Amino acid sequence: MAVELIKQTYRPSLNVGQVYAAPYGAAGAAPMPIGNVLELDLEHEEDVQTQEDMTRLGGGIHAEVRRVKAVKFKAKLVDLNVVNLTRAVLGTAQAVAGASVVDEPHVAARGGLLRVAHIQPTAVTLKKGATASSATAVTPAGNFEVRPEGVFVFPEAADILDGDLLWLSYTYGGYASIEALTTKAVELALTFGGLNEADSGKPVVVDVFRCSQGVTKSLAMLGKNFGALDVGGSVLMDPTRQGAGLSRYYKMSFV
Known part of the structure; x- marks a missing residue:
């Protein structure tokens, strides 16, 4: 053969x-x-x-x-x-395991994105104030929208001003990360x-x-x-x- x-x-x-x-x-x-x-x-x-x-x-x-x-x-x-x-x-x-984040700090810029440390945040709460312990909650309605890449602050946000100190708490699931x-x-x-x-x-x-x-x-x-x-x-x-x-x-x- x-x-x-x-x-x-x-x-x-x-x-x-x-x-x-x-x-x-x-x-x-x-x-x-x-x-x-x-x-x-x-x-x-x-x-x-x-x-x-x-x-x-x-x-x-x-x-x-x-x-x-x-x-x-x-x-x-x-x-x-x-x-x-x-x-x-x-x-x-790297395989990143899901977890929770408490009071991740950000500075507000209306019409801009708060790029969170981990993708696809859920159960998001947003507070504003000089410190995390003294900050007060901000409701999503009319102020921000949660996206897979972070939190988008509306240009016409009613309760957020440019330069406000913001504190984000959220949970996230497991995901893959590649450092190029x-x-x-x-x-x-x-x-x-x-x-x-x-x-x-x-x-x-x-x-x-x-x-x-x-x-x-x-x-x-x-x-x-x-x-x-x-x-x-x-x-x-x-x-x-x-x-x-x-x-x-x-x-x-x-x-």
Whole structure:
């Protein structure tokens, strides 16, 4: 069967499938699916050196040496989950447990936002006064509105003036927080488990043994289209793979 496969000529390719990633060199770390990936490409960059043929008229090439200068990978990720986002912005992720906040201090600016320390506040109470202990409650009606990002003070707030000292108490649920550009590019081992739709759904598996993922080219926060992370990086040599005929970069297997 393997011999017949090697001799096969007809093999169009149109793949779908899952992409898995694991930290490179992490013993026992299982490759985990990263979600829907619209594009996954490996690109080769060559260094070509030529020697001109000077022996006769008309020129041409007498000798040529080609070497692969670099192998790059690029991917378009459309599941903007915590892991993908953290890697794409070279960030540090933190799971913040829900809790309560009492008398968080703010200074009023009518028509402006009181950006609270935690997102999606609930059970909000607002007081104003020189100190938290002496402050008096302010009702929401005609004064403010609670939003996921904080408390918006109406421009025409009846009981709040610019410069008033405000004290916010609220509760919040658990959420994820990512501090961007706080770490170096991550090194990953990638596996693509594909199915070739143009050839009866036959499996295609590609293993990239070691690659360095760079920061995303852009991070769209507002737009008419679905968000996506365009990421890429370099396929690096994996020194742990030794032996004649073994690639230290990537391997393709298919039926």
